[in-house]
Amino acid sequence: MATTAPPTAPSKKVNRLGLTQASYKGKPSTLCKGCGHDSISSQLVKAFYEYGVEPYRVAKLSGIGCSSKTPAYWLSQSHGFNAVHGRMPSVATGSVLANRDLIAVGVSGDGDTASIGIGQFVHLLRRNLPIVYIVENNGVYGLTKGQFSATADLGSKLKTGVVNDLPAIDLCGLAVELGATYVARSFAGDPKQVVTLLKGAFGHNGTAFLDIISPCVTFNNHAGSTKSYTWGKENEELIQEVDFVPFFEDIDIEYEEGETANVELHDGSHIILKKIKRDYDPTDRRTALELLLDSGEKQQFLTGLIYVDTKKPTLIELLNMVDEPLATLPLDRIRPPQSALLEIMEALR
Amino acid sequence: MSTETVVDTSEPDVQSSIVNDFSIQIATINGSGSQSSNSVLMRAIFQMGVPVSGKNLFPSNIQGLPTWFTIRASKHSYVARNRDIDMLIAMNPQTAREDVQSLNPGATVVYEQSLGLDNVRDDLIFYPVPFGELAKDVIHEPRLRKLLANMIYVGVVGHLLSIEREEIQHAISKQFKAKAKAVELNVKAIDVGFEYAKENLKKADALRIERMDETAGKILIDGNAAGALGAMFAGVTVVTWYPITPSSSLVESLIQYMKEHRIDKETGKATFAVVQAEDELAAIGMVLGAAWAGARSLTSTSGPGISLMSEFVGLGYFAEIPAVIWDIQRVGPSTGLPTRTAQGDILSTYLLSHGDTKHILLFPSSAQECFEFGGTSFDLAERFQTPVFVMSDLDLGMNIWMSDPFAYPEQPIDRGKVLDADQLEKVSDWGRYKDVDGDGIPYRTLPGTKHARAAYFTRGSGHNAEAEYTERPDDYVKLIDRLQRKFDTARKHVPAPVIDIEDGAEIGIIAYGSTHWAIVESRDQLRNENDLMASYMRLRALPFNDALEAFVDQYERVYVVEQNHDAQVMQLIKLELAHRPELLKKLHSILNYDGHPIDARSVTEKLLARESERPSA
Secondary structure, three states: OOOOOOOOOOOOOOOOOOOOHHHHEOOOOOOOOOOHHHHHHHHHHHHHHHHOOOHHHEEEEEOOOHHHHHHHHEOOOOEEEEOOOOOHHHHHHHHHHHOOOOEEEEEEEHHHHHHHOHHHHHHHHHHOOOEEEEEEEOOEEOOOOOEEOOOOOOOOEOOOOOEOOOOOOOHHHHHHHHOOOEEEEEEOOOHHHHHHHHHHHHHOOOEEEEEEEOOOOOOOOOOOOOOOHHHHHHHEEEOEEEEEEOOOOOOOOOOOOOOEEEEEOOOOOEEEEEEOOOOOOOOOHHHHHHHHHHHHHOOOEEEEEEEEOOOOOOHHHHOOEOOOOHHHOOHHHHOOOHHHHHHHHHHHO | OOOOOOOOOOOOOOOOOEEOEEEEEEEEEOOOOHHHHHHHHHHHHHHOOOOEEEEEEOOOOOOOOEEEEEEEEEOOOOOOEOOOOOEEEEOOOOOHHHHHHOOOOOOEEEEEHHHOHHHOOOOOEEEEEOHHHHHHHHOOOHHHHHHHHHHHHHHHHHHHHOOOHHHHHHHHHHHHOOOHHHHHHHHHHHHHHHHHHHHHOOOOOOEEOOOOOOOOOOEEEEHHHHHHHHHHHOOOOEEEEOOOOOOHHHHHHHHHHHHHHOEOOOOOOEOOEEEEOOOHHHHHHHHHHHHHOOOOEEEEEOHHHHHHHHHHHHHHHHHOOOEEEEEEEEOOOOOOOOOOEOOOOHHHHHOOOOOOOOOEEEOOOOHHHHHHHHHHHHHHHHHHOOEEEEEEEHHHHHOEEEEOOOOOOOOOOOOOOEOOHHHHHHOOOOOOOOOOOOOOOOOEOOOOOOOOOOOOEEOOOOEOOOOOEOOOHHHHHHHHHHHHHHHHHHHOOOOOOEEEOOOOOOEEEEEEHHHHHHHHHHHHHHHHHHOOOEEEEEEOEEOOOOHHHHHHHHOOEEEEEEOOOOOHHHHHHHHHOOOOHHHHOOEEEEEOOOOOOOEHHHHHHHHHHHHHHOOOO
């Protein structure tokens, strides 16, 4: 039986499953040249490849918008679902309930998540659904030609000169406050960090939320924008240096006492956090919220792992579901016996 | 207080007795615990072998507003609402006078003595009972006293109607199950009522319950619980919902049953997931996500929820994803009469969403059919890979119905055209939206299928047969035409109408859903009182099949009876028969849209009025 495509030539580089990086690719992108989203798609391909994810186990989920088109551009061998605007979280929830073996990867945008879909987003966080939830955040609506989104910073400017006079919604703040258990912010212009944080998210059990600032080259890459490549490159400040050691490799990073923290993830992988300027404990919720409030007020662009909790039960655990996918349970396990119906009928007489 | 001598009610005047054929209305205050008393009274009559039905006419309120419950005893097994009330139990000062005014002459009133109702009219039979005072003697705790005052009326009525005390006691045990203390207190209250009536009330009315044998083996159940059971025995695995009257009890019943019967014996783990969603948009999104991944998933809602689900349902239709959606219909819109019944969502649901969408709708008319369609809906949704709606209503869903016990489903379930990895291996040119069999139904694969060719990208209408992105006009036309082909295939697979031909009938009646029971009774009235024979077609689903045209063709006049103002199904019938204009002239509408369940007498009167309007032959 054919499964995932075997490597075509022995000379090609393969991962632990014997798959080439090309096996993780998708259709050619139809986004604008230079779009931050395409950079994130490339990092997704790399992260899946390096981590060694079985493509058939991945469910790609998205809402509506430029970001939500991107799941077509990676992992052709995975099922994808382009849902309705702002409603990816509910579709993702349903598919994970139906098949708990799926690795759900949701891609959304700042319009899709912070405006029309904020209701579903906050409830997904609250449930700690096992999912990797990526917001490709560019501060504008691209497909409708450049209106502000709810994550645009106060005082930032549209190409037309219009100034945003409302405060930005900090999605990472919401995520930490409402129950996500792996929260990170990154920058599409920092591919190394993106790929590391993605791999960490794959190893996590629960809602892994990644807010990735992803410049819109057509509508929000000008002077006055706080979501442009230039602004990002000039202002990005790392909270810490992040390394990822997958469960199938030994930790051989040398580190000095007190300078690094090591977080063991659900699957046995490790996130190694190396201190840069500050003492920061990403396992403390209050510290995380304080950092976000503080950097928000100062309009700082901090990236890295903001919060991680490896203990909190997921929705699947709370529901105490059987180990197998519900979708394919055989009839004798989902239809109670005749005696059960007789018993129920008797009680109603 | 009355001091009249006791009449032995065990020897009635047979000539004037009205036996097992009357309606009782209990008028109380919402939240006063009368629901238990009403259920006990109804069940006691049922246990005496007399067919019963109960209708709860309640306000959108937790406590304080007036509420009415009607119990109909019918030796003919008529279970539709009876418009005429024979006995009123007046417990609510707010409505007592109006309730009394609305009665027909000769009716009986049992009332809280302090309300002084006997001077309101002089053509009724009055039984004053000091319920409040009597309750004080039974119990000292004020909150419980209020509840027990309601149970005392059951004893009083029990005595007046000759309902056996043992059957009432048995009904109390059933109602309060293992709560011994509650059973004891309530039995005490019943006895107080019986004793009081025996000592103080002189039987002056003709109403009596006599033992029959018409309910042996039958059950009492509401349509929502029946639907829940149907879903459970059909193997539902993912249930998502947002609370809304009158649909909440479907999922609440389902949760109870599933906890009892769908926990894996060995592991103690659930073979299901129930999620209370943040709103109806999320509920349907979860259903579609789950069904896309292969689960049998359902949600239950009412009109406002259906509106909110509109966008997602369109996606489900075009992306071809199964879903089962129960619509327990009520009067619209969100504020207004949310606790009153209607069949008002038919048109909007049939065409729900944007673009050329139309859906399979099922119309259960009984608890039995709620159970049956609980399974049929899944088979159809998975076979046709599309959202399927089960159109119940508040009357069917929330009221208690007498039913034959449900038969265990022996058939295997139909999971539709799903290819697993092994099957896919044998198909070299699989495409998600290819019409291989000519029935318009493509083959699908589930996420998680371990095969290199299993994956596809799900999106709305912008896809070709291989599920690739396209905006080409010819691809879109092909898609729409295939969806039409699929819908036409469904005509032959949805539950067919049930047709009852009456010999010599000149007229036909078409109805659906909970309206059925008024039609059963109305046809008897027309036959027995007016010598008018009517054949009857009970619709059970949309889309229609060929039987519709044949039925309308057969009769001079066809009356379509529905519980909405706009004659919604008749409009669809007219569209369906548009190619036969001569048939359209035969169609007439009989409508009920006052929020109360439709009754037979009103149908009969409206039909006869229409019949008399036509020029005599």
